[in-house]
Amino acid sequence: MSKNTLYDKVWDKHKVDTLPTGQDHLFIGLHLIHEVTTPQAFSMMEETGATVKFPHRTFATTDHIIPTQAQERPFADSKAESMMQALENNVKKYGIKYFDFKSGKQGIVHVVGPELGLTRPGMTIVCGDSHTSTHGAFGALAFGIGTTEVRHVLETQSLALNRLKVRKINVTGDIPKGVYAKDIILAIIQVLGVNGGIGYAYEFNGEVIHRLSMEERMTICNMSIEGGARIGYINPDDVTYDYLKGREFAPKGEAFDKAVDYWKSIASDNDAEYDDVVNIDGSKLEPMVTWGTTPAQSIGVSGKIPSLESFSEDDRPVLSKALAYMDVKEGQFIKGLPIDVAFIGSCTNSRISDLREAAKVLKGKKVNVKTLVVPGSQSVRSQAQKEGLDKIFTEAGAEWRFAGCSMCLAMNPDRLKGTQRCVSTSNRNFMGRQGSPTGRTLLMSPASVAASAIEGKVADIRESY
């Protein structure tokens, strides 16, 4: 069992009790909500007349169903409009702070929480969304929950949970040019598998991780869940504290210094004990791209799609199904595969640094396929416009949209048609994920997606420099 890790320290600090079932009763410090996974929880509360225990610990925004072109109300999609209205009514009725369009702070919940300074080290953070693991980048225990659990948090500010094991993943060496945070996490998932993290929290550590910016760290932790780990985190350091200083909801003045003392105290000790340790040599990595229908089915962009023979007999039926779905063949080079759409956005890669990397590649070039650039929040959008990135995108022929989840899961009008093949900075290449039941997704970094959009086929970003 792990000892003196950040996971252990933060868990113990938030443990209310052991429940009669043997589960731990865990206090939740920050609860983030959005329109898709909460209306059913509020309806159940309405039936019993329950109230929200600590309304000041819950914050709302809206992201999944947001149209990224025409945002006038009522929305053209009446179902989206009714979800929006349900959220608006609920936050009003229960006194929950809500970042709506007018606030200028609306956006993807996992982009908004960090940029407002709501997300801080040493917290327990939940949201009815599996990518809540993103917030672990700050050294918080952050994880996705279901709607019944959303209700538990609203009514009791706590959850019944089992403690996880802790796996330390050390990434060392110097990462080569063209390799981004997205490539690092795709490589980790490829090594450990999509189910390798079941029962574990992942601690990302090592010099490569601690050299990353906060936004890059968020990309890493965001995709922990794609490796089966409900929680991924990084010990806080000076990069974390510098990022938080001056943010709207971060402590100010003396209170900030006091907070830093707490944040330092919850980092894993040097002699902390782990249930498992995995080492990854960062210097061997290359830009990654997925070829199949799970985030672990990936290869380096210069590589060939693996042959079925290289897998165990048990795995082959699933793999050949993935090959058929993606319309690719074993032994085929992935580079040069024609694409129809490029998507830059999602809670994985829609922050300002992601857009800057994409803009660097697109500057003065033209895209050859339909390309959507969807900022993660209204703040990211206005910052990008201040820097003139929107001009770079539109001059390259890409579409510059309003903030939301967009074509990551296509609950808004942005979606693939038929069997279109899309290079995407999002997190899931599942069958049908981008809105067409036969659509195909290839996951990549923002720079790689931009380079591929220019060529109209899967491209190696290293050849663009």
Added chain:
Amino acid sequence: MSLTENKILTIEGRGIPLEGNDIDTDQVVPARFLKEITFKNMGDYLFYDARFDEDGKAKAHPLNDSKFKGGKFLVVQENFGCGSSREHAAQAIKRYGIKAVIGISFSEIFSGNCKSLGIPIVQLDKDQIAKIAHALTDDPTVMCALNIENETFKVGTKIFFFSMAPTLKASLVGGTWDALTLLQNNDQKTNRLDASLPY
């Protein structure tokens, strides 16, 4: 509802075998069906894109096979329910009429959602699951029986022994799978913890 009524001890019925590892919650309920503010229709959307083509025509799928109609046990493979946290997936399974899910491994969030809804998740190893799936395919009318307290799953006359996490077993057998009441009972302790936090 009283706790006694919520107790889940035994379930009997037929089984439905499902092939494939890593069946994600987008496959269980595609995202376009999440645009509803209640869960009431979710049973209709279960495995929708695997069951129907784009014109709504039924495809070959165990859930479209009349032989398996009315089955109460869904028998799955590895890493079932991975991906999105949508409780819609567990809700769809429950509302379709499935009472328990038997498989090799399950995603953490999906398991938690099933627990919250009182759907027992039973884990068996690969060989045992293969045997069960085979038996169900051979004879879809074979009766199965799950006994949580004894940790046994019977398929016809064949008995499979499983091991369930003690916390899940206690929650199902005690009728406290929806932990709301347990959490409410600790209200004062929760307040003290809130006051003790540095944020």
